[in-house]
Amino acid sequence: MTSDFAPAGTLDARDATRLRVLQCIRSAGTISRTDIARALDSSPATVTSACGALLDAGLIREERRMPSENVQRGRPRVMLQINGEAFAVAGLKVAREAIVVMIVDFRGDEIGSFVSPLEASCMDPDGLVQEVRRALDAACARHGLDTARIAGLSLGIPGFVNGETGFMHWSSSVTERNVDFAPLFRKHLPCPTFLDNDANLVAKAEHLFGAGRGLxxxxxxxxxxxxxxxxxxxxxxxxxxxxxxxxxxxxxxxxxxxxxxxxxxxxxxxxxxxxxxxxxxxxxxxxxxxxxxxxxxxxxxxxxxxxxxxxxxxxxxxxxxxxxxxxxxxxEHIVLARSxxxxxxxxxxxxxxxxxxxxxxxxxxxxxxxxxxLDEMMWAKGAAALGIEMVTILKIRERGTQDAA
Missing domain, CATH: 3.30.420.40 (ATPase, nucleotide binding domain)
Structure with missing residues (x-):
């Protein structure tokens, strides 16, 4: 198992196109290849190639729709949508008294949530990651989910965190300063894990689901x-x-x-x-x-x-x-969220x-x-949303590596 930090800027041109196509499908919900090409101002051949790779990777699926009643002839229209069953992602927020967990499918629909109490509000780094593992295992057990299905985990903590590298400069939840969490994630956690400041995750959640939608x-x-x-x-x-x-x-x-x-x-x-x-x-x-x-x-x-x-x-x-x-x-807008x-x-x-x-x-x-x-689950929901983005990049990069082999 590796802990991977995967900014989108590291994708090559082909994989970046696949990511844009996937994001377009996610935003639309259900969309045709023709409409994707129009939305992205891209050629139909480029979109068809990208969709083929995403279908082969299992990240999207086709849905065939019959022509409307006022259309006498024509083949079923092929629509594309995110394959929610492709994998699951866990979002976790470290609070002072508990770790809050939300598990979602690849579409972003909630599978289940869980609150794991903490005995201490501030822990050493290794102890904190072990608590994260216990919370993840308990959440999966509660909802009858094999942890092997979790393709990625996104973790939010308070403090000064570099979300692109997983390096924590300082946090009120951790007894030490200047901690590289990547080795600890590799040691204790079963899937790629991403670390970010918890307030960033609330912003992500508000952007996708709340007052910031469309802004x-x-x-x-x-x-x-x-x-x-x-x-x-x-x-x-x-x-x-x-x-x-x-x-x-x-x-x-x-x-x-x-x-x-x-x-x-x-x-x-x-x-x-x-x-x-x-x-x-x-x-x-x-x-x-x-x-x-x-x-x-x-x-x-x-x-x-x-x-x-x-x-x-x-x-x-x-x-x-x-x-x-x-x-x-x-x-345009300010959200003041109070826990x-x-x-x-x-x-x-x-x-x-x-x-x-x-x-x-x-x-x-x-x-x-x-x-x-601020609903405590909003933190975890934002973490899950970020986790979906990061795992998507990993999956697309993996597909690109397979194609090049």
Whole structure:
């Protein structure tokens, strides 16, 4: 078993064409060869050749449709669609208390999901990968699936991750820094495995299934224990030169300010992350028992002045951060996804007011803002979507190698 990182740019021209054809089929659902050629502005011969290779590899299948009733003559029309039974892909998200697993078929339809509890929120690299294997095995057993059917696994973790190489610079879930996970994946996992920042996976999920569907330029900000961001530019996930871009949570908002879990001071998440809010409400008489965001909200509703002040300050700071994103990117849409209980209306409104007040004023409407509670399965669904893309590239490359042999 190997752990492969396969950016699309490494494909030769023939395989790149096959990938484009496959993506066109996936986007359309069901489509003819003629319509593919038209959509890709390609020759029918090129499309026919690419489809032949994809059919031989089992990645797509044909469906024959009879002519409509008003057509008197003609042969059945041959349509193409993704072969969902070709293989399965697993998407996993490492959270603080559990590993969330979603298994999908090649079409992207869910086969099943599973939540595997964790005893520790931060582990050594080898221990973390072993937990990933246990979660995968348990998910497959729950849904009666042989792990040999899993063609690839995509894993999302918080922190600074190079998604193209699998190298992790830092993560709040891992006890060590600067870890190359590829050897550990080869040691413990049964299939090609891909690593990425978890917020990138939410952006991928929103792009394919949520508020970002059909958009070319939008941002996703995730708010949980820390703060993450995923960027879609020109329809593609943007990671940065080192794979460490979009780290909104570590944008500095206060010189020499509060201590962040990354070790620096003054980071955004040191004021708006879950751990920061619990820390900042720990000195009030009514807030001494606060262990979670739910506790803080409960205290605020019962008149705790400090809890209200902390929530209001965090909402305003977050609004300023979002305004900076609007000023910097001018996106079509921003999704603020919270893995926490819904904030009361006054705090959401304080955030939006701060955003509007600090955005450069032009005679054009602000981008639409979607504030949603983040379903834990959305993380895993995004991981599975990325896994499908990566495994697709591997399968096409394998087919190209076979053809050249």
């Amino acid at each position: 070319s330029n939008f941002l996703v900000v995730t708010l949980e224990h820390g703060v993450g961001m995923g960027i879609i530019l020109n329809g593609e996930l943007y990671r940065g030169e080192r794979g460490c871009g979009a780290e909104l949570g570590h944008m500095k908002v206060q010189f020499g300010g509060a201590l962040c879990q990354c070790g620096q001071r003054g980071c955004l998440e040191a004021y708006v992350g879950d751990y920061a809010l619990v820390r900042d409400t720990s000195t009030g008489q009514q807030s001494d028992a606060a262990k979670s965001i739910q506790d803080i909200l409960h205290a605020a509703r019962n008149g705790d002045r400090l809890a209200r002040e902390v929530l209001d300050r965090a909402s305003q700071i977050l609004g300023v951060a979002l305004a900076n994103l609007v000023n910097l990117f001018d996106p 926490r209980p819904p904030f009361d209306h006054p705090y959401t409104e304080a955030m939006l007011t701060s955003l509007r007040r600090n955005t450069v004023q032009v005679d054009a409407p602000l981008p639409e803002i979607t504030v949603r509670n």
